[in-house]
Amino acid sequence: MTDPKPGSSGPDPDDEAAQDAQEAAEQAEQAAAAAAAAQESAEDAARQHRHGSDEGSKDLLLDTHRQAGDDFGRQGPPLKHHSPFYVGFFGAAGAILAIWLGQQIASISSILILIIVAMFLAVGLNPWVEMLVRRGLKRVWAVLVVIVVVLMALALFVLAIVPVITDQVNTIIERAPEWFDQLRNNNTIQQLDEKYDILGRAQQMIQDGGWTEKVFGGVLGVGLAVISALLNTFIIIVLMLYFLASLPSIKRAAYRLAPSSRRERVTDLGDQILKNFGGYVSGAFIVALAAGISSLVFLFIVGLGEYAVALAVVVALLDVIPMIGATLGAIVVTAIGFATDPKIGLACLIFYIVYQQFENYVIYPRVMSRSVDIPGSLIVVAALVGAALLGVVGALLAIPTAAALQLLLKEVFVRRQEAR
Secondary structure (H helix, E strand, O other): OOOOOOOOOOOOHHHHHHHHHHHHHHHHHHHHHHHHHHHHHHHHHHHHHHOOOOHHHHHHHHHHHHHOOOOOOOOOOOOOOOOHHHHHHHHHHHHHHHHHHHHHHHHOHHHHHHHHHHHHHHHHHHHHHHHHHHOOOOHHHHHHHHHHHHHHHHHHHHHHHHHHHHHHHHHHHHHHHHHHHHHOOOHHHHHHHHHHOHHHHHHHHHHHOHHHHHHHOHHHHHHHHHHHHHHHHHHHHHHHHHHHHOHHHHHHHHHOOOOOOOHHHHHHHHHHHHHHHHHHHHHHHHHHHHHHHHHHHHHHHHOOHHHHHHHHHHHHHHHOOOOOHHHHHHHHHHHHHHHHOHHHHHHHHHHHHHHHHHHHHHHHHHHHOOOOOOOHHHHHHHHHHHHHHHHHHHHHHHHHHHHHHHHHHHHHHHHHHHHO
8 A cells, every 4th residue: 555645635534434334324234134034034934833834844854864765755744633534543442442441330330339338328327427526526436436336226126126027927928828818709819810820829939938949049049148148238337437437538539629719619519418418318217217117006006916017127128218118118018908807908008198198298308308308300200210220229329319419500500500
């Protein structure tokens, strides 16, 4: 670089400043354009990533596979969850799994029934345990007291009542041929007996005792049936003891499955349902006891004292079954009354017709109003459905279950509909 000639003027400072400003503006524009291009490319990449159409990545992956010698072409899109194959395959797999689980549950149905009965009895005895706890007794001791009282009551019943029932049942069996002879005098019975020999077969079966072999499969079958009944009773008592002792912890564990925001309401509803179950068990016991005692007194008065205890126990046990239990007990007693004396049979018929009305409209509503206050039509439907599903156990559980469903429907669904 040569020095400027003497006397010549140097570069103009203003021109240099303008040139620098222009260069800075051009660099800023280039930077802005580069930033915009980078942002646009980032948006394109994100869009392509979201829609699974990043062609550059796929091409790169394909080139990698080709370089590795794995030239099988481009991968297809993943299987859509709404495709017929996907829905059909997993739907069929779910149906097969459900059928298999149903078969496994059906295979252990007898055990499940024992568990249900034990839980039902534990919930029914829980109000007595809670009463003792409220009076200052620890729950363990309260459970022990209740169980001891129940077992002692059963033992006294067996020791005091069973021998009397056995004698009276034997008397009924011995008198049965005379009753069949009396029934032969009825014209309708005579016509049926001439065609089908009903009375002759029934009389022969009762005298020979062969009906027990046909029902239970002989002496071995009777022994196995007795052992099975005793074993089932023992299992129910043991399970009931465990359930009764651990009922608070079972309830807490079940309530913790509900969301914390609704746990308090779930707890209140659950406690009310269990209270209704317990009230129903206690109420059913009181109603059956009233039927048995009233039948016992009536049978002594009417002249059937030699069968009174056995028939009263039958009436009390059958009265526990909803709907048809009391009617079945009345039919048994009335039939024996007519076989003994038509006047006694007519008195039995009138008594049980009157008593069932008194039980249905006075005793039952007063006892059950606090636990299972549900319409009569719902009781009929629930009992029919329960009996069809689980027999006698289903009929016993049907009414408190229907009351629980009614409570949930009222407190959950109806309230939600009213809040809209």
